[in-house]
Amino acid sequence: MINEKPIAYGRTAEIYAWKNNTILKLFYDWVPTRDPHYEATIHQQVQKHSLPIPKLIEETHFNGRAGIVYERVQGPDMLTVLFQKLWRLPCLIQQMATLQSQLHQVQISELPTLKDKIRYDISSVALLTQSEKDQLIKHLDQLPNRSNLCHFDFHPGQIILTESGPVIVDWITACQGDPDGDIARTLTLLKFAVLPDPNVLKQILLRLISRWISRIYLNQLAKLDPQFDRQAIQAWMLPIAAARLSENVTNEEQKILTWIRKKLKN
Numbered sequence: 001m002i003n004e005k006p007i008a009y010g011r012t013a014e015i016y017a018w019k020n021n022t023i024l025k026l027f028y029d030w031v032p033t034r035d036p037h038y039e040a041t042i043h044q045q046v047q048k049h050s051l052p053i054p055k056l057i058e059e060t061h062f063n064g065r066a067g068i069v070y071e072r073v074q075g076p077d078m079l080t081v082l083f084q085k086l087w088r089l090p091c092l093i094q095q096m097a098t099l100q101s102q103l104h105q106v107q108i109s110e111l112p113t114l115k116d117k118i119r120y121d122i123s124s125v126a127l128l129t130q131s132e133k134d135q136l137i138k139h140l141d142q143l144p145n146r147s148n149l150c151h152f153d154f155h156p157g158q159i160i161l162t163e164s165g166p167v168i169v170d171w172i173t174a175c176q177g178d179p180d181g182d183i184a185r186t187l188t189l190l191k192f193a194v195l196p197d198p199n200v201l202k203q204i205l206l207r208l209i210s211r212w213i214s215r216i217y218l219n220q221l222a223k224l225d226p227q228f229d230r231q232a233i234q235a236w237m238l239p240i241a242a243a244r245l246s247e248n249v250t251n252e253e254q255k256i257l258t259w260i261r262k263k264l265k266n
Helices: 034-046 078-084 086-103 114-123 130-141 179-191 200-224 230-247 250-265
Strands: 013-017 022-027 056-062 065-071 148-150 159-162 165-168 175-177
Touching (some): 034 056, 034 065, 078 086, 078 159, 086 159, 086 165, 086 200, 114 130, 114 175, 114 179, 114 230, 130 230, 130 250, 148 179, 179 230, 200 230, 230 250
Antiparallel strands (some): 022 065, 148 175
16 A cells, blocks of 8 residues: 655655555656666666665556565665765765775676767767767777676765665666776766755855765775776766766756867867
8 A cells, every 4th residue: 555645756756655664666657668667677687796775576557657666775865964964974975985886896797888878878968069979979989898887876865874784776877887987977976966056155065065075985986996097087077977968957957068068179
């Protein structure tokens, strides 16, 4: 029996408390019918490995809408805790970097490739000219091909802090590729983050906190990986920022476009 109100809302689905300590992710009617099954397929591939993720129970339908039942994980997400307890930021971001480093040790050949995903996303961006797309794809083609697990939407909001440890959620964007590309995606999300609140002071605070997070995040990754290469990560930033435009993030679009065009001219 479904509760009257969702316990959380996402861009593509509502989250309801479900039976036997599970949650029901119930997709909106407008979501293409293939998407829920695709998410479930990706999640099933990832959960075969020893990673801290919620267990997928089953795919289902409820009131004519597609849904996925997951194990319920109890606790706040890391992003919420960061803003409530800013003094914990260094420790939490180090934990985030360590988690990402761990998932990069896994290889899953059944997943789509990072490069194919980025290439498709860039091709669908209406804000870019064909010439700009061609330059970006040429740049992408020169980057390394690898087969490591990438979450590709990894940020503090995707980590639930439970009593038994952190749990990583939302694996629909998971793919296989160069870990430096996955790191660059996280940096892109931090770099171009914009609050819906127009308050200038809040925007400045967000920018400062994002830079602080990025610094701690990269320093921790450097400690964990003797082959850590900041230039290799930076090389992924341009095509990944362009691919971000395919997600219709209207409050970030102008900022991203300006940065991309400046980079393409250099």
